[in-house]
Amino acid sequence: MGICTWLVLGGIAGWLASIIKGTNARMGMFANIATGIVGAMIGGWIFSLMGGTGVTGFNLWSLLVATVGSVILITIVQAIRK
Template sequence: MSIITWIVLGALAGWIASMIVGKNSEMGAFANVCIGIAGAFIGGFIFNMATGVGFTGFNVWSLVVATVGAVILLLIINAFQKTRHDKMDQPVNR
């Protein structure tokens, strides 16, 4: 696949994932592309281990795989951000 295809598929997957997770208003186009491309790797690995078929090119299946991976990545990022914010809100004992 060409770099343009990765960018387009990553943008679509990242955008769909950000809407599913509820982060669409907080993310820009560059973040959607990065999350979508990383999600393609994560989803490809997970789907390849589970079904034997991972990321296959520019098609609907690959969009689903990349979107699932991007959702998983966003949920992990949200969990870490929530933990960090919770620790920052605690008073310091002196």
């Protein structure tokens, strides 16, 4: 995957995760992209530990993995801030 694909997939995954967690109003475009990219790494690592595949390209499965990882990342950040 190229850098543009990581940015687009990360942006979409971060945006979806921020909507799921209710932080969409506080997060901007760059925060969504960063959350999505880091979330894709976290999600890929967790899914590979469970025997699945991580981010495999620009497809629905990769978006799901990145979104799950992003939700986990936002949950961890919220727990640390409290």
